[in-house]
Amino acid sequence: EAGVAQSPRYKIIEKRQSVAFWCNPISGHATLYWYQQILGQGPKLLIQFQNNGVVDDSQLPKDRFSAERLKGVDSTLKIQPAKLEDSAVYLCASSLVQGRTEAFFGQGTRLTVV
């Protein structure tokens, strides 16, 4: 089966610019996660969707980050405006059942803010 697809793989932007990341989860997976992984740290959960509803966005910096999951399938994560400290790898993952079954991860988008 096809894995979790993410694009782009790499992105370099200047601070105060905006950027968007796209994720296509594994077909049939109701749960979708976005993570931020700063170099040398563990992945930090930004937002969790169940179908097209938000389950947990407690760690999402809502003043600059937004995310949506259209029709309960694809998802986009946006940063506007970006800050230097947003430089990280943004990971998307999906699973059949939230928190109980294996989550499958995409390759991630490496964002560099200069």
Next chain:
Amino acid sequence: GDSVTQMEGPVTLSEEAFLTINCTYTATGYPSLFWYVQYPGEGLQLLLKATKADDKGSNKGFEATYRKETTSFHLEKGSVQVSDSAVYFCALSMRFGAGTRLTVKP
């Protein structure tokens, strides 16, 4: 809220040595516990999981037991190989620890 605390390392071992990476958790209810691994240049992938107390997850010679009395899920392997060199993450439901980098020398 729910969280995991993981031994951060880095850990360097010789081939065939015994490995333990500690993970403790704080949780309400009965969450599932996971170990994920990130090999150099690759994405995160599930290593093993346990869904309830006293469950033992195992895969590729690695084991971890879900211990409610000590709120722990320590990762163990009896004899590590060079190919086990990677970063290991403990996770509670889908919240991750800081990761432990393991390097195995021949």
